[in-house]
Amino acid sequence: MKKLISYCLALTLTFAIYNTADAQVRKVPAEVTEAFRQKYPTALNVEWRDRLSGFTASFDQNNIHYEAKFTNKGFWQSTENKVPDADILPAVKEGFQKSKYAEEWSIKQAYKIDLREAKTQYRLDIQKNDILKKQLFFDSTGRMLRDNITL
Template structure:
């Protein structure tokens, strides 16, 4: 078993603290083993290895193969389980079999559990030479689908700064982080807020840049669609619309088509329409 897709584990204040108890004298390896046994008392065929600052236990519970990751303080961060397709939650199977990838071959199924975050069911599917990874929540919500690049060791926990986690907690209470990516000098955090999937962008220093939410046209406020309907773009078809939140203000970003014509516009909450393209 190997870990194969990035996920985020938020920084926890307790991880930053030390104390003078006898527990501090326990080596991280021994502490990881102790916490492992508490979490998985029925584990068999246990093998330990080290990767970077993480201690990894490969083991079985019944017939299921698992892999648990502990940080250098011995705290549990992540468990991946190889799961037969038949053992998936009924809602996940129902959603997959009714979705766009239903005719694809399911090559592998993993369950990813993370400390304090949503459990993710990852289906690796293939058709011909093309492979995709599909991320489902337990209720059958497909939160992500993208080409599988066969990269190993990509479920590795990444710590978000306190500044970012505090911002998300204040603006989006009870959010659940799904994924994180750092590229071109910015940090992208994908998360669930209620039942809504959002993507927030930050500088590497933790300053909020914007949040994007994919919208259905039926969910766009009437005052916004009225602006569109009264504009020169009223006969265009809406191909895609996103709600964009920024420190300077919020707007709806429309991608429009009319025959071979294409346009991109922004409609702000105050009704201002700006042509982007």
């Protein structure tokens, strides 16, 4: 009987932790939501995530899905959206083709990232096999800025 009670208690605790793991840690500050509303007044289906160092809003606008990042004080950091393969800038494609990754790696997904000061970057998620994956960052001229290993 003690084992059954212990198992039930462990199961209940596990279930409680699992359900709260994805919950919002803290309330989104008014400065953040107001900054978001000013920048994206026509946004639909807005969902917020707490990133501890800031907040991320996932939303739809003009039939495109975006993610916008804001600081805790409501300063906009960046906005990104997926870009179909056909819409990847030719300069970015050329930059990838000139990189050391072009021969053995393939592009799995592309993203356009709008940054402060009207700067735009492009992120290519590339993959060599099921284990080796990277993110390459390019400017709009096709110059590779950096690469990151991903899991």
